[in-house]
Amino acid sequence: MIMKKVLFAGVIILMVGGLKAQSIAEARKLLYYERYDGAAHQLQALLKADPNNTEAWWLLTEVYLHRHQLQQISDSLNKMPVSLGEQPFALCAKGQILLEQHQKDSAALYFNKALAITREKDPVILSAIAQAHQQTDSGDAQYAVELLNKAIKKEKHNPELYVELGDAYRRLGDGGGSYQAYQDALAENGKYAKALYKTGKIFVTQNNPEQYLKYFNAAIAADSLYAPAWYELYYHYYFRDVNKAMDNLKHYIATTDPGILNDYLVTDLLYSSRKYQEAIQKAQQLIDQLGGTSEPRLYKLIAYSYKELRDSAKALDFMQKYFSRQSDTGFVVKDYETMGQIYDMLNSPDSAVAYYVKASTLEKDSIERIAYAKKIAGLYKKVEDYSSQALWLGKYYQGNSKATNLDLFNWGLASYMAKEYPMADSIFGMYETKYPEQDFGYYWRARSDVAIDTAMQTGMAIPHYQRLIEIISKDTSNRTNRKHLIESYGYIAAYKANMEKDYSGSIDYFEKLLELDPTNSDARRYVGILKKNLSKVELKASANATQNGHGR
Numbered sequence: 020m021i022m023k024k025v026l027f028a029g030v031i032i033l034m035v036g037g038l039k040a041q042s043i044a045e046a047r048k049l050l051y052y053e054r055y056d057g058a059a060h061q062l063q064a065l066l067k068a069d070p071n072n073t074e075a076w077w078l079l080t081e082v083y084l085h086r087h088q089l090q091q092i093s094d095s096l097n098k099m100p101v102s103l104g105e106q107p108f109a110l111c112a113k114g115q116i117l118l119e120q121h122q123k124d125s126a127a128l129y130f131n132k133a134l135a136i137t138r139e140k141d142p143v144i145l146s147a148i149a150q151a152h153q154q155t156d157s158g159d160a161q162y163a164v165e166l167l168n169k170a171i172k173k174e175k176h177n178p179e180l181y182v183e184l185g186d187a188y189r190r191l192g193d194g195g196g197s198y199q200a201y202q203d204a205l206a207e208n209g210k211y212a213k214a215l216y217k218t219g220k221i222f223v224t225q226n227n228p229e230q231y232l233k234y235f236n237a238a239i240a241a242d243s244l245y246a247p248a249w250y251e252l253y254y255h256y257y258f259r260d261v262n263k264a265m266d267n268l269k270h271y272i273a274t275t276d277p278g279i280l281n282d283y284l285v286t287d288l289l290y291s292s293r294k295y296q297e298a299i300q301k302a303q304q305l306i307d308q309l310g311g312t313s314e315p316r317l318y319k320l321i322a323y324s325y326k327e328l329r330d331s332a333k334a335l336d337f338m339q340k341y342f343s344r345q346s347d348t349g350f351v352v353k354d355y356e357t358m359g360q361i362y363d364m365l366n367s368p369d370s371a372v373a374y375y376v377k378a379s380t381l382e383k384d385s386i387e388r389i390a391y392a393k394k395i396a397g398l399y400k401k402v403e404d405y406s407s408q409a410l411w412l413g414k415y416y417q418g419n420s421k422a423t424n425l426d427l428f429n430w431g432l433a434s435y436m437a438k439e440y441p442m443a444d445s446i447f448g449m450y451e452t453k454y455p456e457q458d459f460g461y462y463w464r465a466r467s468d469v470a471i472d473t474a475m476q477t478g479m480a481i482p483h484y485q486r487l488i489e490i491i492s493k494d495t496s497n498r499t500n501r502k503h504l505i506e507s508y509g510y511i512a513a514y515k516a517n518m519e520k521d522y523s524g525s526i527d528y529f530e531k532l533l534e535l536d537p538t539n540s541d542a543r544r545y546v547g548i549l550k551k552n553l554s555k556v557e558l559k560a561s562a563n564a565t566q567n568g569h570g571r
Contacts, residue, residue: 046078050085051179051213053247056276058082070100073108077147080112084119084154092116107133111147121157142170146183153187160190178204178211185217194221212242219251228255239270246275253284261292279309286320295324315344323357331364352381359394368398389419396433405437424454428463435467443467451483461487462503465510475514484511501535508532509542516545522553 042065049058062079065072076099083091096112103109114129130148137144149166152158167184174180185200198221204214219234232255238248249271256264265288272281282305289298302317302324322337338358345354359374372395379391396411412430416422431446444467450460461483468480484507491500512528515521529546533539 043072043074043078046075050078050081052244052274053085054276055082055085056278059086070098071103073103073106074143076103077108077112080115081150084115089116089119092119105132105136107136107141107144108147110136111144111151114148115151115155118151118155118157123157123159126151139169140173142174142177142180145170145173146180149183149187153183153190160187163187164191176207178207178214181207182211182214182217185214189221194224197221210241212238212245212248215241216245216248216251219248223251231255243270244274246271249274257288257291261288264288265292279305283314283316286317290320290324293327295328299324315341315349318344319354319357322361326357326361326364329364331361334361335365352378352387355381356391363398368401372398385418389415400433405433406439409433409437409439409442424450424457424459427453428459431463431467435463435470438470440467440470444471451486456490458487458490458500458503461490465507469510475518478514478518481511481514495535505532505536505539508535512542512545516549522549525549526553 042061046058046061046065049055049061059079059082062075062082065075066079069075076095079095080092083089083095092112093116096116099109099112104113110129110133114126114133117123117126117129130151133144133148139145145166149163149170152166153160153163164184164187167180167187171177171180171184181200181204185197185204188194188196188200198218201214201218201221204211205218208214215234215238219231219238222228222231222234231251235248235251235255238245239252249267253264253267253271256267268284268288272285275281282301286298286301286305289295289301299321302321306313306317318337318341322334322341325331325334325337335358338354338361341354342350342358355374355378359371359378362368362371362374375391375395375398379388379395382388382391392411392415396408396415399405399408399411409430412426412433416426416430419426427446427450431443431450434440434443434446444464447460447464447467450457451464452460454460465480465483465487468483472479487503488507491497491503494500495504508528508531512525512532515528516525526546526549529542529549532542533546536542
């Protein structure tokens with residue numbers, strides 16, 4: 020009977036040990052698939068049943084690290100039995116959190132103690148410390164490489180160690196070393212999906228879709244449950260083929276932990292697929308489900324969808340809800356641009372301008388800033404604020420290698436319309452210099468100078484009218500040319516008569532005008548007056564000459 024009890028107790032111990040090993044293996048498998056929620060639940064259940072399992076404490080630390088839950092790491096370690104504090108896995112976990120807190124020297128004390136206890140012969144502990152260093156900003160990736168090479172000497176056929184080595188090389192910026200390490204992992208196991216996926220990620224950084232798609236597809240062919248590869252395929256097709264993106268997203272969702280983030284991805288892809296009503300419905304369901312904890316971006320997505328459906332009133336309503344819920348640091352340039360677009364749709368140019376200006380201020384890309392300048396100028400034109408239009412057309416033109424002669428002309432014209440004539444003169448002067456064979460610069464510079472020199476005292480417009488005449492008098496059949504020639508002849512004629520008292524020269528210009536416009540009664544009347552004045556001048560000159568002759 021005693022012997023039976025001993026045997027029964029031994030069976031129980033073996034069963035419990037087997038369950039522990041199985042639970043750890045399952046947790047590690049979930050970590051491999053990046054199913055962190057599932058791994059957390061598995062490990063928490065295991066620790067509840069066996070709080071002395073130091074490997075489980077370590078793995079739970081890893082889970083929280085991947086989930087960016089640093090406070091949970093500290094809280095978890097505080098629950099660890101004090102008696103486990105000097106165990107290697109416990110020391111690794113404590114060193115990990117200290118390294119996250121940038122306390123490198125303190126972390127090293129725990130790591131070194133764990134290495135001393137295991138005499139640097141346990142590949143799992145070597146790997147744990149290496150992971151801590153290559154995953155953490157304050158870690159030493161080169162030291163991680165050294166530790167992993169030691170681990171590989173102890174366990175040469177473990178593909179996971181080679182993958183970790185590849186990750187450490189990537190952290191060092193050594194793409195060649197990283198690629199080779201992943202290939203070494205595949206040499207040990209050609210269907211090791213994680214190694215295929217990691218190799219693909221190298222080619223993502225090189226923007227080589229042919230290669231990264233090959234490796235991501237190979238990863239899911241090797242293991243259809245490997246969610247990270249499905250996600251990369253979804254992300255690739257998101258920008259290229261929304262139907263393929265949706266197919267890959269469905270596979271990703273089926274192979275990862277359920278959660279609200281997946282619902283966000285689906286909602287976002289519905290919008291990108293232009294299924295705006297479905298996107299609105301899905302986003303609204305999430306808002307109703309989550310209440311005050313829902314992501315502000317759901318309101319933005321609904322607003323974007325209504326904007327695309329041309330329902331600007333609802334679009335504005337949801338964008339305002341988004342702005343009231345989003346933190347200041349959460350806004351992006353596109354948010355302000357969208358508000359500008361919506362207000363423009365609602366025919367509220369003042370409000371549209373305010374948001375476009377904000378977007379322009381925040382935009383770092385010079386090309387995008389230039390594009391905003393043109394939009395803003397267009398809105399100011401709508402409200403006939405020509406001064407502001409000219410200001411933004413200037414911002415659009417200056418430093419813009421793609422700006423054209425039309426852009427320069429529009430800038431000058433807006434300044435002219437704003438009655439900022441000196442500025443208009445300067446801009447059209449630029450036009451004359453840059454496009455000397457075109458008439459626009461000369462004509463509008465002359466017009467600007469006429470507005471400046473209202474009393475004709477300086478005659479500053481004359482040279483530009485004269486150059487204009489030289490260019491356009493070759494084609495008097497053109498209606499615009501004829502109109503501008505008539506204006507030019509008339510102005511020069513008036514200047515010669517009034518300022519230079521050159522009646523003969525004035526008559527010549529008026530007669531040129533009459534050749535183009537014989538019905539111009541004013542010009543004909545002025546010619547008559549000038550001829551009379553010229554006759555008087557000639558008679559007076561003749562009388563003076565005769566008198567001077569008799570006087571001799």
